[in-house]
Amino acid sequence: xxxxxEARALGSTKAPARPSLARTWGRAxxxxxxxxxxxxxxxxxxxxxxxSSYVIAKPTEILTTIVAKWQLLLEDTWVxxxxxxxxxxxxxxxxxxxxxxxxxxxWVERAVYPLVVLFQVVPKVALAPIxxxxxxxxxxxxxxxxxxxxxxxxxxxxxxxxxxVDEDLLLLMKSVGSTRNQILARIQIPTALxxxxxxxxxxxxxAVIGAVVAEFSGSQAGLGHRIQFxxxxxxxxxxxxxxxxxxxxxxxLYYLVGLLEFVMRRRFPxxxxxxx
Amino acid sequence: MAKGxxxxxxxxxxxxxxxxxxxxxxxxxxxxxxxxDLDIAAGSFVTLLGPSxxxxxxxxxxxGGILQPTEGSVHIGESTAADAVARKDIGLVLQRPALLPWxxxxxNVAMLRDLAKKGTRGDGAADRALELVGLTHAxxxxxxxxxxxxxxxxxxxxxxxxxxxxxxxDEPFGALDAITRDAMNETLAGIWAATGKxxxxxxxxxxxxxFLSDTIHVMASDPxxxxxxxxxxxxxxxxxxxxxxxxxxxYSTHLREQLVGPEARV
Numbered sequence: 198x199x200x201x202x203e204a205r206a207l208g209s210t211k212a213p214a215r216p217s218l219a220r221t222w223g224r225a226x227x228x229x230x231x232x233x234x235x236x237x238x239x240x241x242x243x244x245x246x247x248x249s250s251y252v253i254a255k256p257t258e259i260l261t262t263i264v265a266k267w268q269l270l271l272e273d274t275w276v277x278x279x280x281x282x283x284x285x286x287x288x289x290x291x292x293x294x295x296x297x298x299x300x301x302x303x304w305v306e307r308a309v310y311p312l313v314v315l316f317q318v319v320p321k322v323a324l325a326p327i328x329x330x331x332x333x334x335x336x337x338x339x340x341x342x343x344x345x346x347x348x349x350x351x352x353x354x355x356x357x358x359x360x361x362v363d364e365d366l367l368l369l370m371k372s373v374g375s376t377r378n379q380i381l382a383r384i385q386i387p388t389a390l391x392x393x394x395x396x397x398x399x400x401x402x403x404a405v406i407g408a409v410v411a412e413f414s415g416s417q418a419g420l421g422h423r424i425q426f427x428x429x430x431x432x433x434x435x436x437x438x439x440x441x442x443x444x445x446x447x448x449x450l451y452y453l454v455g456l457l458e459f460v461m462r463r464r465f466p467x468x469x470x471x472x473x
Numbered sequence: 474m475a476k477g478x479x480x481x482x483x484x485x486x487x488x489x490x491x492x493x494x495x496x497x498x499x500x501x502x503x504x505x506x507x508x509x510d511l512d513i514a515a516g517s518f519v520t521l522l523g524p525s526x527x528x529x530x531x532x533x534x535x536x537g538g539i540l541q542p543t544e545g546s547v548h549i550g551e552s553t554a555a556d557a558v559a560r561k562d563i564g565l566v567l568q569r570p571a572l573l574p575w576x577x578x579x580x581n582v583a584m585l586r587d588l589a590k591k592g593t594r595g596d597g598a599a600d601r602a603l604e605l606v607g608l609t610h611a612x613x614x615x616x617x618x619x620x621x622x623x624x625x626x627x628x629x630x631x632x633x634x635x636x637x638x639x640x641x642x643d644e645p646f647g648a649l650d651a652i653t654r655d656a657m658n659e660t661l662a663g664i665w666a667a668t669g670k671x672x673x674x675x676x677x678x679x680x681x682x683x684f685l686s687d688t689i690h691v692m693a694s695d696p697x698x699x700x701x702x703x704x705x706x707x708x709x710x711x712x713x714x715x716x717x718x719x720x721x722x723x724y725s726t727h728l729r730e731q732l733v734g735p736e737a738r739v
Binding site: 365370371372374375379384387465466 | 575
């Protein structure tokens with residue numbers, strides 16, 4: 198730590214800046230204020246224009262709905278969270294393993310990787326009904342859709358990172374007769390970590406989308422199911438309530454990924470290069 | 474630093490015979506080096522001096538057995554260059570320090586030594602190497618907390634920690650500013666005196682070559698070849714003041730004429 202302070206005292210610009218509470222607040226209040234103004238405007242507009250509550254719910258209505266139905270929403274949140282977290286964990290494993298295979302074995306890169314990339318043009322959301330058909334109303338089709346949607350950004354970013362080998366380091370490793378596995382473990386994987394995290398940030402948002410879409414297509418519980426069900430009942434306030442809860446869920450999970458990256462900085466300081 | 478030779482380590486000479494290197498790509502072939510002979514005495518400081526693109530880096534890698542020539546053979550001490558690589562007897566310093574950003578200076582220095590399975594882990598070799606380059610105080614710093622010159626000294630320590638028979642240096646100070654570069658040259662001269670390593674050094678700086686070397690091999694391009702061997706008879710240890718002496722100037726002028734021709738004299 199003293200070395201770090203010394204480096205900063207010497208005016209080193211490379212030392213990673215620690216986000217202070219004051220700075221975070223300084224950055225956070227303008228958008229918060231603007232959001233609050235929009236909510237007030239929304240409430241006033243619905244009142245003044247006399248828009249029907251079937252069309253759009255007022256913020257106060259949504260809030261009372263969340264408070265009144267908190268138990269139901271909590272159950273749905275738990276179901277969706279379980280799907281997203283489990284699906285995302287599988288996506289991470291699939292994404293990383295595929296990336297390692299692509300970089301380690303030339304034939305995987307030549308034969309398999311192009312197909313994986315090509316598969317991305319398929320609108321994966323449209324696969325949800327097929328997965329329901331195959332796997333029924335259980336958790337499985339949700340997990341499958343989440344993995345299909347979320348593994349790709351993880352893989353493609355990780356491959357990019359793994360290929361970012363410092364040519365000089367490679368030469369140095371070869372000068373001591375290192376094996377390819379040693380180079381992969383000691384140099385490539387740690388080098389790829391910032392890229393992996395960039396992929397994880399995209400992946401987690403896609404995982405939430407995957408869960409909600411899969412629930413739309415067929416489910417008995419979950420926040421996506423709640424939105425779908427409320428829609429058939431013309432219960433607009435409940436739709437908005439579930440929408441807000443699922444958005445907060447997505448935000449929390451996104452920041453958990455950021456938190457993991459922040460914690461790993463202790464061991465891998467080069468992760469500071471991709472600050473959120 | 475040059476008190477006796479407290480860090481005396483193993484060292485070998487290099488013999489290269491009939492070295493040729495031809496790269497071929499899509500049918501077209503380029504001859505980078507042609508029928509080149511070279512003898513480097515054990516424990517000497519030898520510089521390959523030449524313009525960009527004359528193949529001096531390629532020759533350096535061939536001399537260290539890291540690159541296989543298309544013609545000819547290289548021996549390091551009693552064995553072939555390839556055997557020396559297999560024994561991990563080659564230390565390499567490149568133009569960029571190429572340190573792992575997530576490892577401290579000490580961990581960076583120890584990495585190649587550990588991979589090469591030289592000595593035992595944590596036997597203090599990394600610290601001794603850092604001491605040789607004068608960075609004991611910075612052992613726990615991360616690369617981004619080091620200046621360019623310090624980072625390059627870490628990369629030299631990394632090569633020294635392997636206790637190689639040959640130290641290959643490919644324009645190691647080319648990316649540093651002039652003042653740091655002069656200081657690094659003095660440090661390197663001290664390390665060479667202290668360890669007695671055979672050092673093969675690549676540069677296109679004439680004054681750097683004269684300051685450091687016992688022998689300078691002047692190279693020319695198309696194809697890469699050695700045009701002259703110059704022995705530098707300046708007294709050691711050399712300090713920065715030697716740069717202003719008339720002997721130094723005589724060597725520099727001669728080498729400049731060799732490299733760019735007499736018409737380039739102003």
